[in-house]
Amino acid sequence: MSQLPANEPPAASEISLREGETCFGPLEAIPLGEGRAFALGERTLAVFRTCDGSLYATQHNCPHAGAALTAGLLGAVNIICPQHGWKFNLRTGVCQHDPAYRIRTYPVRVEAGQIIVTLPASYR
Numbered sequence: 001m002s003q004l005p006a007n008e009p010p011a012a013s014e015i016s017l018r019e020g021e022t023c024f025g026p027l028e029a030i031p032l033g034e035g036r037a038f039a040l041g042e043r044t045l046a047v048f049r050t051c052d053g054s055l056y057a058t059q060h061n062c063p064h065a066g067a068a069l070t071a072g073l074l075g076a077v078n079i080i081c082p083q084h085g086w087k088f089n090l091r092t093g094v095c096q097h098d099p100a101y102r103i104r105t106y107p108v109r110v111e112a113g114q115i116i117v118t119l120p121a122s123y124r
Helices: none
Strands: 021-026 034-040 044-050 055-059 078-080 087-089 110-111 115-118
Touching: 044 115, 055 110
Parallel strands: none
Antiparallel strands: 021 115, 034 044, 044 055, 078 087, 110 115
């Protein structure tokens, strides 16, 4: 699991963080087709970079059984839980197998080569 980068990542002077945004480090730290877990206080979030370069930020653990979603199979817009095979939409968080289950999703963008995620006040 990755720790959030130091307070001043390499391009920090070029980044304009808005209220509620946190820098998760350089884009190149997450290869295409992979996800990374980031510790944020007592919480862990996941950032996924699909094969087409799209970025998604979600909660790290499956809401059904608690498995680490970054260990799952990443698709174009879905992550498949490695423990039980349930598929979650990375855009909406909805579980394809049981819509009663969903993962939290967060807005994510790239600025000056850095991954920026907007988090709720309870995470800051």
